[in-house]
Amino acid sequence: MTAKLHGTVALITGASSGIGEATAKILAAQGAAVAIVARRKDRLEQLAEEITASGGKALVIEADITDQKQAEQAVTRTVEQYGRLDTVVNNAGVMLLGPASEAPLEEWERMVSINVNGLLYVSHAALPHLVRSASISERKVTDLINISSVAGRKTMAGGAVYNLTKFGVAAFTDALRQEVAGQSVRVSAVEPGAVKTELSSHLRDEVREQSMKSFSDIELLEAQDIAEAIEYIVTRPRHVAVNEVLIRPTDQV
Template sequence: MNQATQLSGRVAVITGASSGIGLSTARLLAARGAKVAVLARRKDALDRLVAEIEQAGGTAMALAVDVTDQASIDAAAAAVLAAWGPANLVFNNAGLMLPGAIEENKLEEWSRQIDINVDGVMRIIHAFVPQLKQAAEQGVTVDLINTSSIAGQYIYPYFAVYSATKAYVSHLTRHMRVELGQKNIRVSMIEPGIVATELQSHVTHQGVLDWLADAARNIEFLQPEDVAEVVGFLAAQPPRVNLMQVVVMPTKQAN
């Protein structure tokens, strides 16, 4: 199948779509024929993305959503359903990384990461799994793809809370695949290594900043487009194929 029509007929929802991996994935899925609903807090950035996609001949809608607010997510889910029918490809991608030493006792930062990386993931699942189930009952290919991290597998100083949230996402995905696979809903997770995104701009801990600077001198970081290609690959598999876990690493990153 021609890449330009590879995902024709798919109704895709992408969270964290205003930058980084989410933005790149929206561009890629739209270029391959999917209708793309882009969700994030920054409506101005989403509007620019939609304009870009439409200018290139794609179909997209911008929905301002805060993944810490179930009502805003539910409103977005209703908007997708009303415009295009049930979503059949959900990329559950919004996330926050605020590394720091546990002894600093930054409870607010811990809570923010948990609220977005764990509870936010669950809120999207709550809003969109009914649509995924409806789409599967209609006989179309259906995907729920969660963004985890290699940090969910390995131990990194100062990343305890972030890593724990990503370990949650990874283990949740394994369990959900067992349940939802029986309903013809594929469930996958992507566990990237270091990706050049704005997540790193949120880092303030000096030890982490030094580590990132050293890594940048020795490793060519992944680009958001690299991870977007993986999302496109997962979604384009035959319905019988579910790649549950994909680890994507920079070639020179050991762990």
């Protein structure tokens, strides 16, 4: 199989676990040099070793993307190291569910600062590079992919602020798509249903059981399932833009 992303560079936020980790592996296997961004450096180093051992290229960037400077530097370091930027996957996120009336305000602030502000900081820093790389690239196109959620399409009790952030990501994605399409930058939203990752580990004990009840009997998606959708989006030829992908486990309604 030819590596379809050979010579390209991808930056993936939240690459230390779950969907981000699986995405980094799959894009690296397609020949992209990957900049892997998160706070847990040990996990990133382990992933970089794995990618390198399989013949890929990986740059570890320890960063908290809720800090605008660190988000910007993550993009700058990637471009300094590899000279260009073809793909950005805005994946880092948290889901802190629970009744709004009892929620610690700190949880709402965390969701807004990671799911929204962090995504905006990375996008803002990356866009000029994506535009430039689209104009010089052999593929003649670059990609910005935002990980939203089923919660970006459908509201649920206990998810008011998570819904707010993911509906916001969907709106930002589609408006930006229209703006930069003319510069050959594709902007896509990926909206996963329930995926087996560490995401629910951050829930308070008293809300975890209640929130996850409806998923206890169903076969969840694997992170790899979402990574394959991302791989599909970025390996399309220039004239094909996959604007939005909603993927649920078959048994999730």
